[in-house]
Amino acid sequence: MVQKSETRKEEIVRTAEMLFKKKGYSAVTMRDIAQAMGIKAASLYNHIQSKQQILSDIIIQIGEQFTEGMAEIVATEETTSIEKLEQIIKLHVKITMNNPSRMATMNNDWMHLEKQKDYYLSLRRNYEDSFRQILKQGIEKGELKTVNPEIILFSILSTLRSLYLWIPKKEEIIKENLLGKLSQVLLTGVVV
Amino acid sequence: MVQKSETRKEEIVRTAEMLFKKKGYSAVTMRDIAQAMGIKAASLYNHIQSKQQILSDIIIQIGEQFTEGMAEIVATEETTSIEKLEQIIKLHVKITMNNPSRMATMNNDWMHLEKQKDYYLSLRRNYEDSFRQILKQGIEKGELKTVNPEIILFSILSTLRSLYLWIPKKEEIIKENLLGKLSQVLLTGVVV
DNA sequence: GTCTATACCTGGATAGAC
DNA sequence: GTCTATCCAGGTATAGAC
Numbered sequence: 001m002v003q004k005s006e007t008r009k010e011e012i013v014r015t016a017e018m019l020f021k022k023k024g025y026s027a028v029t030m031r032d033i034a035q036a037m038g039i040k041a042a043s044l045y046n047h048i049q050s051k052q053q054i055l056s057d058i059i060i061q062i063g064e065q066f067t068e069g070m071a072e073i074v075a076t077e078e079t080t081s082i083e084k085l086e087q088i089i090k091l092h093v094k095i096t097m098n099n100p101s102r103m104a105t106m107n108n109d110w111m112h113l114e115k116q117k118d119y120y121l122s123l124r125r126n127y128e129d130s131f132r133q134i135l136k137q138g139i140e141k142g143e144l145k146t147v148n149p150e151i152i153l154f155s156i157l158s159t160l161r162s163l164y165l166w167i168p169k170k171e172e173i174i175k176e177n178l179l180g181k182l183s184q185v186l187l188t189g190v191v192v
Numbered sequence: 193m194v195q196k197s198e199t200r201k202e203e204i205v206r207t208a209e210m211l212f213k214k215k216g217y218s219a220v221t222m223r224d225i226a227q228a229m230g231i232k233a234a235s236l237y238n239h240i241q242s243k244q245q246i247l248s249d250i251i252i253q254i255g256e257q258f259t260e261g262m263a264e265i266v267a268t269e270e271t272t273s274i275e276k277l278e279q280i281i282k283l284h285v286k287i288t289m290n291n292p293s294r295m296a297t298m299n300n301d302w303m304h305l306e307k308q309k310d311y312y313l314s315l316r317r318n319y320e321d322s323f324r325q326i327l328k329q330g331i332e333k334g335e336l337k338t339v340n341p342e343i344i345l346f347s348i349l350s351t352l353r354s355l356y357l358w359i360p361k362k363e364e365i366i367k368e369n370l371l372g373k374l375s376q377v378l379l380t381g382v383v384v
Numbered sequence: 385g386t387c388t389a390t391a392c393c394t395g396g397a398t399a400g401a402c
Numbered sequence: 403g404t405c406t407a408t409c410c411a412g413g414t415a416t417a418g419a420c
Binding site for chain 4: 200231232234235238239
């Protein structure tokens, strides 16, 4: 399979997302992006339509990856709710390792979406609803503790959504089975 | 005890932090803050020196609350590491319930601090180091599982730092013992 | 595909009247 | 304490030459 080389547009988006991660969408200027690429701001507009389009491309692409991943997890038959939770953790670790800057941008700058904000929010709502369903089934089947599912959802999802802050800094841990350890801590706790 | 009425400066900071929570520091203008108070932007400058000073006031005040709280927890004698972790969770819940918007601003906009950024980062580093020490002692004493403390730190702190997103929306849960349930989920997990 | 030049707007902040 | 008026820096984006 031939590795298609990066287009100029992809390079712009990749540069932008690194800057967005560091300072946030609103604090990054088109001049910043251009300077980081060694060109002038006006030149960017030969490849992209607007700053807003860069943001939208980043967020929607990641959002749809989560939607697809969750659909597969939900569709898997004959798995316990615990196995499904492990699959969710795996999905977050995988996507975050491949796109830490995009994850940061999605988490922190979705509110600056204009035309695509409602679409993004619908993706997120559906994702969380699927997550809730898995938790409720786990509690019903006696696989999970009888705790308010909102608290479990909040707790696990907060940790998974923050992975982007942490994965780039902890290379050693990642090599030695991050996935297994994180699943252990999130699912079975830390107390002996 | 007489309740001191809110000064104009406090009103500005309170208004600003609500807007910062919603859109982030960089996307909020002095005109936005003024409009929310029913005055003109120029009038703000009779009470504050700059937009940056508002940000700095918000973040440093919360940062120092955490520093003081952690110092008390560390100084408490004859408590297990698990009790110390419960105290940390309690500290976060308490501060977040009292200042959800300030928590959002501290978490999301600290990188826009100018002169005070290094000071804030030192507060945060010391806080995390104290947290690590508690985890290490817990593992040594056999109270906590032998898991890499960085993973535990990351997991618990991610959840606690996201509380501001969630506490204002879940009033019912808070009334029925949020603290106990959150401690249970974070410390002993969700699997039966 | 990138440049210079520029239009147009909005940002933070100040001066001075009331 | 708030206003109007204003300064000036810097923002997104376009036009047109190379």
